[in-house]
Amino acid sequence: MLNPDSVGRTFAGTESITISQSEIDSFCAVIGETDTEVAPPTFTIRITLSQFEAFLTQPDVGLDWSRLVHGDQKFEIFSPVKAGDVLTCDATIESYRVAAGNEIVSVRSDLHRAGSVVVSAWSTLVVRA
């Protein structure tokens, strides 16, 4: 179970992430996108989900990642991501509730480039009973 005291906490990613052209190319290839100059709109989920996993499974937060399903997802893109971008990610647990034994956690992530937010993403994650 998630520690309820975690709600409202913001976790700052310590390491910066450098985006490579090859990872954009690989993502584009899956969806048949031939324009690889900017990343597709959902590309940054590869950063966001791994950051969420790292933050939410810390012992003092306590989310069980193994029974997780993705409930919904939203992106706001202020500036498209490109190869060479150096990004940092922070994540905030915005809400938490338990319904029929399922834990429902809403988390927000902000990806920053040189101090400006480039992509904000909201995920609802459900830990199945």
Add this chain to the structure above:
Amino acid sequence: MIEVGTVLSEKVFYLDRALLKQYADASGDQNPIHQNEEFALSVGLPNVIAHGMLTMALVGKYVSDFAGGSANVLEYGARFVKPVIVPAGEKVDLTVCATISEIEDGKISLTLSATSAGVKVLGMAKAVIRK
């Protein structure tokens, strides 16, 4: 002519197990429910299912195409209401369509629909693009 209520052309994507593996490698999401049938069945799923984010990425491609490129996609969100089920050796459809819901200040809002085998897989799917 694009106006509120205009229905855009439908597009069909096809998913198979190879595409799920390719997405797992491209996204880093190696959850076995998207690759291993025995595992998927063991956790109560009907079969291997596509990553919700793969479905969303393909619908995102539809949005990018209409927007004239990924750089013109400003907002995009969806709820995962049903999984896309991908049996071994099959290609399953992901059928995508959209309706223009708002036009304002150089921005166009789309309401998206996505079905697989006739079942709605995304709910509340919306995008805002710059046009």
